[in-house]
Amino acid sequence: MKDRGAGSLRREDVGARVRLAGWVARRRDHGGIVFVDLRDHTGVVQIVLDPDAEGLSAEVVHGLRAEYCIAVAGGVRARPEGTENPDLATGAVEVAVDELEVLSPADPLPFQLDDRVEVDEVRRLQYRYLDLRRPRMAENLVARARAIRTMRRVMDELGFLEIETPTLIASTPEGARDFLVPSRLQPGHFYALPQSPQLFKQLLMIGGVERYYQVARCWRDEDLRADRQFEFTQLDFEGAFWDQEDVLEVLEELAVAVTEELRGVTPRRPFPRLSFHEALERYGTDKPDLRFGMEITDLSDVFAGTGFRAFAEVLAAGGTVRGINAGALGLARSGLDGLVERARALGAKGLVWIVVEDHGELRSPVAKFLDDDERAGLVARLGAEPGDTLLLMADERLLVLEVLGRLRLDLGRPEGHDELAYLFVVDYPVFEPGDDGQLVPAHHPFTAPVDVETMRRNPAEALAKAYDLVLNGTELGSGSVRIHDPAVQAEVLEILGFAPEEAERRFGWFLEALRYGTPPHAGFAVGIDRFVSILRNEPNIREIIPFPKTQSGQDPLTGSPSRVSDAQLAELGIALRPEVLARWAEEAEGSSGE
């Protein structure tokens, strides 16, 4: 039906006879002559239709409409002098059509297929198959495929074996909420969709694979965000006889290769590294955006003897005073007070703003409480220049860091992702503070601690052999060195709070597997959707996923999730709970009433 791609035609093709097929991207009907931009997956070329020409029907030619699917044949010719289009790769030529067949007409479209206007996303998802014809989505699909192809090439060159692991697995209560799949053959029993192939890739290490990778679909039934979908894709890999450095080495190679492929630039190696502790101290987060400074500065000593009661009380109680120099914000009073509101919404009791005036005076609601040493100290420590806005907060250390870290992002984060700042965050703690102040595990229970004894005796200080890859303030993925010693694994499970019987019941099979000569191993998983979305400068991962869900977890195109028949439920041994049926009845009532 076609022998060339529309976007492939060049000056060298002049004189050739070609058969093309694609879609009517645009038509310019002059009455006596009709130009059509014919689009296929290779690009666009202008075709010229003369309604009076032999072999063409004037009715058909004038009847062409946007997105008609057509096939044409004709001669490639150079465009007349002065009518070349330098904005088009094929702009030097055009195709003089002498055969035209409408393969499939198109109704008027629900929205226009160019990137000029931002169409409502529900509409786009409802007609995703049309949305995919738009340049933005078409290019994103290509970019995603190229990224994955590049990853496969790198992994293959490094000697990794691509292996698939099951997607119907046993549910485990830790971590994210599982998606459950009812079993028909074992009524009342359920599979879970994997949140990651974690235990299976460790079993592959025990199985002697040594180097495994997989482009793995993962599922997590948690609330959706710009960078989170129910199902997402990871480049998952694991290596035997490995430690952390081997993993980071592979990650750098992968990240550089994919960046070169999609961006045409080569990131500098080695990637910078920050310990978890340092990242938190300087940026208030474990995934700092290093494209800008605005670091958090400790000012506790500056205010050690302060007469400003709000600060003095916090310091006396063992808290801290820290600040950021947000630079020349130029905010009016209402904007500055808005920052205080924002800080309160993030959990702060208060926030102090200070604007440095032209001659160095400090304008602030609390200026009158600060003595000369304190003024000079904070100006010097924050490197404040006239025009700068300084934001200070006093409270318990972690809260101060988190709130200032959020404000730092609000005020300093660049809009797009033109610049790329890769970062490894290493030396994660084993535990993190939970809701009620007690320690909860920060990682899955197969993560190797740096030292089991410290983990037992001083859990708050214990470090794990865990690490993250961060790009522009987004966590691209995380990994760890795994426990390969069954005795250590049993001990870690115990310290993490699993009673021996429970550990045996849940992980006994895995503990046994570790006993048959398990190589030391380590691995990682890269979130492909997030990675590509950043490289493509997209604001969310839905732009990288051909058929994503809305934030409420629905697909406006196919209508999923949907109800199923009683027969289907019966076969699975499932009955819906009364409150669900009551709710349905209520909805039916509401929709049928006038």
Place this chain on the structure above:
RNA sequence: GGGGGCGUGGUGAAGUCUGGAGUUCACGCCGGCCUGUCAAGCCGGAGGUCGCGGGUUCAAAUCCCGUCGCUCCCGCCA
């Protein structure tokens, strides 16, 4: 579960704060004219339950209450 933003012909926006006739702009659609355009041009036309429900008012796109949908964020995501 909570907080913010958005919802106006097919599409995108303005109008909403400060109530006064469905008003405006661009694109698209339909018809006509037009042989060198490329976001073709010119002329004409059609197209609306201002998300939905209730309230206030002489009068509601506009104010109030509720609700639905989308989105961003918090919680959640070991």
